Amino acid sequence: MAQSLTRSPLAPASFPDLPIVKGVRFASVAAGVKYQNRTDVMLALMAPGTTIAGAFTQSLTRSAPVRDCQAKLGDNSQDGAAILVNSGNSNAFTGHFGQTSVAQITSAVATATGVPEARVFTASTGVIGEPLPHDRIVVKLGELADGLSDTRINDAADAIMTTDTFAKGASAQVEIDGQTVSIAGIAKGSGMIAPDMATMLVYIFTDAEVEQQALQALLTSICNRTFNCITVDSDTSTSDTLMLCATGAANVDATDDAQFASALETVMLDLSHQVVRDGEGATKFVEIQVTGAASDSDAKIHGLSIANSPLVKTAIAGEDPNWGRIVMAIGKSGAAADRDLLSISFGDVLVAEKGWVSPDYREEDAAILMKQDEITIKVDLGLGAGHATVWTCDLTHGYIQINADYRS
Amino acid sequence: MAQSLTRSPLAPASFPDLPIVKGVRFASVAAGVKYQNRTDVMLALMAPGTTIAGAFTQSLTRSAPVRDCQAKLGDNSQDGAAILVNSGNSNAFTGHFGQTSVAQITSAVATATGVPEARVFTASTGVIGEPLPHDRIVVKLGELADGLSDTRINDAADAIMTTDTFAKGASAQVEIDGQTVSIAGIAKGSGMIAPDMATMLVYIFTDAEVEQQALQALLTSICNRTFNCITVDSDTSTSDTLMLCATGAANVDATDDAQFASALETVMLDLSHQVVRDGEGATKFVEIQVTGAASDSDAKIHGLSIANSPLVKTAIAGEDPNWGRIVMAIGKSGAAADRDLLSISFGDVLVAEKGWVSPDYREEDAAILMKQDEITIKVDLGLGAGHATVWTCDLTHGYIQINADYRS
Structure with a gap:
């Protein structure tokens, strides 16, 4: 954005310390999709066995990446998974060029990470109606893959911001059968919308093991009490995406565990409130x-x-x-x-x-x-x-x- | 209102010259309901034989006057009719006091005009939740009845304004069977709403003769293409009222006359556009x-x-x-x-x-x-x-x- 926005008066004092979630690593890079002098692409790579649940915008004019994610959800979890997100361009209302950009990026991510294309999820956030310069992202994939680290979730939160005035993160840990399970999430969004329909994006990771259909049911249920209960201005993004990834790397089965569900709700509620607190122009x-x-x-x-x-x-x-x-x-x-x-x-x-x-x-x-x-x-x-x-x-x-x- | 509002840049150059509508007379008075140094009550008195159609807010928290009007619509037209409107207080969300105020005013209007209470319609527009000081209106009814004139419709338009920055009027005349029929209407409203839910009110008069059920059907149909197609901010008043009164005094039956319907639509479209042009803060x-x-x-x-x-x-x-x-x-x-x-x-x-x-x-x-x-x-x-x-x-x-x- 050309303008520099003042940090919301409702923002938390600082970005929280998020725990390491076993089985997921993060990287970010400055690809110059639109913004200069900042990171604008994040990659998350998840271990084999990861299950993924998602919730997406109901818009009939939703973006190419959203359509691609919706088609892939629920697929086989044995091959790991990857999520790539860029800011600066939403790849929405870009006709068949939109699908081409998604295909180019998912193919390049697959090559760089070894994860099959069917398990590569993308999202794009920023200006709409302009072709996504996907080449700028593709050439950075080697650098992204080399930079993956289990401690870099905060950098990922920075890279996906558009008109956000602060990066958003939240976490929880619970003991199940004497073992610690971690949940950590990041979000971007200045409400349902933002200039250029800049999109709400939310990514939540846990090292618990949760069966995919149970994970999806849990996400849908909690979403109805958290992200579906917030509004900034009643407008609806073409790109809203919420993904919940359970890597299973903590070797603890949390399927149908009430304590896990409660911890997850805490994280989702916290992130949803942070989106409202960064609502455009918000003072209350x-x-x-x-x-x-x-x-x-x-x-x-x-x-x-x-x-x-x-x-x-x-x-x-x-x-x-x-x-x-x-x-x-x-x-x-x-x-x-x-x-x-x-x-x-x-x-x-x-x-x-x-x-x-x-x-x-x-x-x-x-x-x-x-x-x-x-x-x-x-x-x-x-x-x-x-x-x-x-x-x-x-x-x-x-x-x-x-x-x-x-x-x- | 305490603040003085600048005339909308989208306002017409001046209030239009409205034709005399046979069978209806108007008066206005400064009763000091809330505003000082301006008129705030209007009375319209219609001849026996007048048929009246209406459209009202769909709000479940609609005001006492709206409920009273809805109950009376469609009644016997042989006794004439009266409409009394005050600005400065909407008599909405005022509990049983609201009904008492309506009863006091309709009774006083009936006494002053000779029209039965069942044919006295009221509306109130302005602040909500405060009891309407109906005594200030009741004591002015003699003065109002004495002041009735067939040329004072513009004064009536002035008296019903709240946050409006200009008075709103529109008219049309058509020849039916070689005789002239006039339609004249006034409106108030700065969109669907205004500070204090100040309400959209519209009163349209014609000296044509139109059977009541046909008049209601015509009003509903045109309303769906005019007043129901405008919005300022998506909020809905508790008091929206639109009444169409056909006095029959021109002795021309316009029931099911296409030319009359078209002229009426012109007037309603014009008034609805004037409400948008006075939308709060509007520049386009x-x-x-x-x-x-x-x-x-x-x-x-x-x-x-x-x-x-x-x-x-x-x-x-x-x-x-x-x-x-x-x-x-x-x-x-x-x-x-x-x-x-x-x-x-x-x-x-x-x-x-x-x-x-x-x-x-x-x-x-x-x-x-x-x-x-x-x-x-x-x-x-x-x-x-x-x-x-x-x-x-x-x-x-x-x-x-x-x-x-x-x-x-």
Whole structure:
């Protein structure tokens, strides 16, 4: 990007120390796909026996690399696997040139690593509609293969950034049958989208052994409570990719292990929150807790309606406890609601109940809460047991500046 | 509103000269509901025999006046009718107090005008969650009734404004059986929404005679091509109200008259465009023409997905012909699309076709178009005969300023 972006005020203090995940090595390189003076390609190489699960954008205009990954998922795990990601160009809406670029890159990765093409996954993130200069990546594969190391996951996180203002990582370790299993993940994304549809990409690695179908089921289930519950601006990337790779190198079977599932959810939740914290122009991290809905899916519809409402998001930016806009977002969501059963709180301050402002509500109390960096909005529909939590950020001049004032 | 808003750069030069519509008289008054030093209540009184059709917000948290209007629509037309609208307070999310206010006002209007309560329609627009000080309106009803005049429709348009930067009116006249029938309408709204959910309100009057069920069918049909095809920010008011009143005073039956329907559509389209032109912070008026969709409803879904995308709207604000964001919005819409059959134009400049940028496309050509105040985006899906046109405005710092920087 031409502009240099200020680090998000919601960013963590520093990139976390991530544990080594046995059976996976990383490398990164500066290939000059578009950006100068920084790394822009990462390679991850995984041991034979690795199982891989994935979740991808639902977009009907999704990119060539996404289509290629979707076709390959679930294949034989005996041959190892490789993931190659470039930033600077998304290889999306590039017609048949897009497929050619994917084929050229996967073939070169196969040659350089010995992993069969059917087990080489790629992703591209950055400007769309321009042909990917895949030759610049292909000539760097020897250097990438030579540089592989089990400690370089942080370099990989750097290489996949586009408009991100900080690199994103998270990890967990659990003991299973007296042995340690590690989970480490990296992500990029400034929300669902970014200038040039810069894409959310997430790669999570574990040295646990997990059967592929169980891994996919686990990923899908946790994704619905984490990455599918965040939104920055309601726009959807053509390239969103989330891959979870279990190398099995720790020689511990974690299939259907509840403790492992819980640790994985912690990592995925952490990464998804980091994406929101890097939302374009974000100054507030907002958690919306919806309870009492007719169903869990209704709760999520209400939550996302609130989270995506430009009026709610600008009120939060203005530190205005404007609960009327929350009522509005609930009313328009399409899910069941009854005005007279609804209650709304900011943090622990009850604002509205029974179709009316709460008699004890003092706006000064809510106004103090709105000045904080992290804001919790609680909505109870009073209808049933359905619940969901979603996360978003505010809508500020910074968002307009990034997306309108600069040519992308 | 505390802030004084600059007149939209997209506003028409002046309020139009509206013809007298026989059988309806208007009055307005400064009741001090919230605003000072301006009119804030309008009354329209219609002759016996008037038929009324309406369209209202779909919100589940809709206001007490909306619920009251919906219950009364379609009633006996032999007793005349009255419409009373106040600005400054929306009487929404005000619990049982809301119904009480509506009852007090409709009762007072009935007494002052001789129209039965069942034929008195009200609307309120402005801040939500605060009890409506209906006494301030009730005490002004004598003055309102005394001031009724068939030439004061422009004063009525002024009285219903909240964050509007200009009053909105439109008209048409048609000859039927050698006699002139007039249609005149007024509207308020800065998009679907405004600070405090200030509401879109539209009142259209004609002296034609139209049977009530035919009038309702006509209104619903035209509404789907006009007011239901505009969006400013995807938010939905709790109070949106559109009423069409046919007084019959011209003694011309226009039921099922094609020329009348066409004139009515002209008026409704004009008013709906004026609402977009007063969209909060708007600097560009955008028409999105979708053709070649699998169905008309698919075309509208794609059109609204493009029109509501914050990324598309900020690109337009930045005068950036960023067609990749249009591809993104189509991909996420949920309606049928095939990347390789899609074509996109800005005005007459073909940008993308066959899943790829058009070989003849020169960005300079599109960049010139983007500098204009009025922008046309054409999308052809290449799938079928479905088509729709929707209208929106850009997303600018002005929107953030109005909705975040000021306390509402």
